[in-house]
Structure formats: C-alpha cells, structure tokens
Amino acid sequence: MPSRSLLRWRGASAVALDEIEAAHTAIGGHGRGRRYATQQINQAYAVMLSSQFQRFCRDLHSEAIDELAAVVPSPIVRDIFRSQLTAGRKLDTGNPNPGNIGSDFGRLGMNFWPAVVALSIRNVARRSSLEAMNRWRNAIAHQDFNPVQLGGMVELRLSQVRQWRVSCNALAQQFDVAVVQRLTTILGVAPW
C-alpha cells in the first residue's frame, strides 16, 4: 500500500499539473506571440512541478516521523523527538534538490540516496534530472537564465518539463519504498 503522501502526489498534485499542461495546449495563435506565451506556461509548469514535488517530499517526511513518534509513550519525550526531527527542515524552505532531500531524510538515520539508488540504478539519472529541474526553478524564480547553468539552453521546452515529471513520478514511488524499508527496519512492521 502506498503512503498517503504518494496518494496525494498521484491525486491532487497530478490534477494541478495536468491543468497547467492543458493551459499550454489551449494557447492559440502562431509565430512569436504563441511562442512567448507557451514559454511562460512552460516556466510556470516547471516551477509548479518542483513545488508539488517539494510538497510530496515534505509530506512523506512528516508521515514517516508521525509513524515513528507514535511508538514513543512519554508525551514530553515524544514532543522532543518530533521537534528535533521536523523543526528547521531544509524542505520547509528550500528546493527539493537532492542535497536537501538527502539531508532531511538523513534525520531518519538513513543514507538516503544510496538507499534509493540501491532500488534501481535508473535513479542515478533521475537524480540528475531533479538537479536540472531545480536549476531551472531557480533561474525562473530569479529571472537569471545563464546557459552555462542550464545545459546550454535559455528556452524551456514542454517536452523537457514532461521528462522531469516522468522522473519525479518514478522518484516519488522509489522514495516511498526506501522510506518504508527504513521504517520497517526501525519499527519491525511496515508502516503502511
């Protein structure tokens, strides 16, 4: 059974992302005007994809911590445990880049990326895809399109955002599995 976080990613988040993709398709016209409009939509789509994936990662982290905290009987110890594991998370304010994700899930006492890569070697390429997506997110947020940082591109194609989305979909499922494995080791039973 998937986590609630993964269900939300596949549900509400997917719907929101589908809507912005539909907006791209709905743009009429020809030539430069259309290209300018679709470029804005592609950028919005990339930022939304990154933010939705950030929420998924935060949700999965929160869900995991709540599963662990539930087995701590003392209210005051449980409170210390919760505050130490959720306060000041990088994903609360930062991009869902591999470093921030690895750092926050590392609080569970796991080597996060090695655990994810152990599930599938394809996760190495997906992690690179995640890095590229977040470089674009920063470029869009700061309106600073440095081709050196963006793989030689200054325009974002819909096909590129779609490819990132495929990677995010796969990583979401793989993160879920890696966290289940970690929690099962700690708790002795699968959490969900």
Add this chain to the structure above:
Amino acid sequence: MSIKRIATESQKKMKIRVGDHVVLHLGPEDVIAEVVEDRGFIGKGGRQLLSIRRVGVSPELSQPYEVPAEELELAK
C-alpha cells in the same frame, strides 16, 4: 457525564485553524503554541498534522514543528 466534561470534549472537537492558539499537554507541563500551517491528513492512520510554533519562548525553541491535531486543544 458532567457539564464541565462535555464542554471540554466539545472544545477538543472544535476545528483548529491556522492562527489559533493551542495547548499541548506534555504530562508535567503544558505548552502554548500558535498553529502556523495545516499539513493535512497525512499522519499515522490518516490523522491531521499541524505545524505549530511555541509562543513566549526563546527563538531557538520557537521553530515550527509538527504534531497531530488530536494532541492539541484550543487555548482559552
């Protein structure tokens, strides 16, 4: 069941919203906090998680963290 008991149960069931002040009972002490974010029904068994920030404490202790809504009571 006494009126006081009914009132307490009713208060516990009141929906807690972002911006509300709440009490977290920690055995030997009660903590007053402000709800800063509704994280949704993603906790154990689908329970609601809220992000809270302690009030009246030093900055080091006032970083938001998450607790299940069922462990909180609206502050009077």
